[in-house]
Amino acid sequence: MTKLRVTVPATSANLGPGFDSLGMALAFYDEYELETIQAGLEISIEGEGANSAARDETNLIFRSIKLVFDSVGEKLPGIRLICRNSIPHGRGMGSSGAAVAGGVMLAAGLLANKQFTEQQLLEFATKMEGHPDNVAPALFGGLTIAWVDETGPHHKKLTVHRGISPLVLVAPNEMSTKLARSLQPESVPHTDAVFNVSRSALLVAALTQSPELMMSATEDRLHQNYRASAMPETSRLISSLREKSHPAVVSGAGPSVLVLEGDPQNRLEAIQYVKEAFSDWRALALAVDFKGASLERQSGSGS
Numbered sequence: 181m182t183k184l185r186v187t188v189p190a191t192s193a194n195l196g197p198g199f200d201s202l203g204m205a206l207a208f209y210d211e212y213e214l215e216t217i218q219a220g221l222e223i224s225i226e227g228e229g230a231n232s233a234a235r236d237e238t239n240l241i242f243r244s245i246k247l248v249f250d251s252v253g254e255k256l257p258g259i260r261l262i263c264r265n266s267i268p269h270g271r272g273m274g275s276s277g278a279a280v281a282g283g284v285m286l287a288a289g290l291l292a293n294k295q296f297t298e299q300q301l302l303e304f305a306t307k308m309e310g311h312p313d314n315v316a317p318a319l320f321g322g323l324t325i326a327w328v329d330e331t332g333p334h335h336k337k338l339t340v341h342r343g344i345s346p347l348v349l350v351a352p353n354e355m356s357t358k359l360a361r362s363l364q365p366e367s368v369p370h371t372d373a374v375f376n377v378s379r380s381a382l383l384v385a386a387l388t389q390s391p392e393l394m395m396s397a398t399e400d401r402l403h404q405n406y407r408a409s410a411m412p413e414t415s416r417l418i419s420s421l422r423e424k425s426h427p428a429v430v431s432g433a434g435p436s437v438l439v440l441e442g443d444p445q446n447r448l449e450a451i452q453y454v455k456e457a458f459s460d461w462r463a464l465a466l467a468v469d470f471k472g473a474s475l476e477r478q479s480g481s482g483s
């Protein structure tokens with residue numbers, strides 16, 4: 181019998197201008213425990229998604245484990261999975277990225293003799309998720325730049341400046357990433373492309389060296405406006421915060437909001453404002469997670 185436990189961070193993707201490329205891991209975690217059993221699949225879910233997430237073979241963690249086994253031609257053992265979820269579902273906080281990264285790490289733990297590289301883990305996770313901007317920080321932590329070329333997905337992990345104090349404002353409602361993506365145009369004006377190239381390059385500098393540049397660095401013309409009609413309250417909240425010089429952006433595909441504050445005092449002011457003006461939104465003052473998904477083999481279990 182093998183018993184494994186993986187802890188996976190929430191993530192915020194895009195970070196404003198870095199559409200489908202930039203992501204950040206946040207110190208807010210789901211925990212999945214796996215035990216091999218004689219045969220079959222048993223899933224129990226506590227916390228977020230307990231009333232909605234699948235408990236059969238369509239479960240995203242299970243499908244991610246299976247993808248790894250299928251990719252290397254190995255036969256799946258019977259599996260008991262216990263999910264202790266904290267990351268809200270459908271809010272743009274990387275719950276599906278966490279499920280995928282967690283599933284891939286559990287599979288890697290079951291197939292320990294294969295000694296998968298970081299690159300292979302990212303390839304499995306991206307194959308499941310479709311784009312690497314959430315799974316890269318979920319797997320590796322920190323701030324990640326992810327890109328895809330003809331050989332597959334890649335990532336570069338960077339250390340976030342110590343002064344950055346992230347704030348996630350969790351929307352009271354859910355939003356489908358599929359719907360958000362359907363609102364994107366096929367092509368964008370050249371001037372908007374140039375605008376985002378400059379801002380996303382600046383954002384890497386702001387997040388690693390110069391937090392004082394964060395307001396300009398978080399401007400975007402590639403996705404947020406196109407999606408605004410599907411999440412009007414998100415738009416309203418971002419505009420009011422930015423008017424007060426809080427660098428707010430849509431977290432992932434929304435509808436939650438990420439504020440990349442350069443110091444803790446500004447973060448307190450933003451929390452106070454949200455409490456007063458958007459009282460049904462939950463404010464989470466979070467640290468950046470630097471470690472990413474972490475796998476533990478429980479004592480007394482073999483491989």
Ligand code: HSE
Nearest residue numbers: 193200313357432433
């Ligand atoms: N980059 C993705 C998007 C993140 O904005 O659609 C959500 O998975």
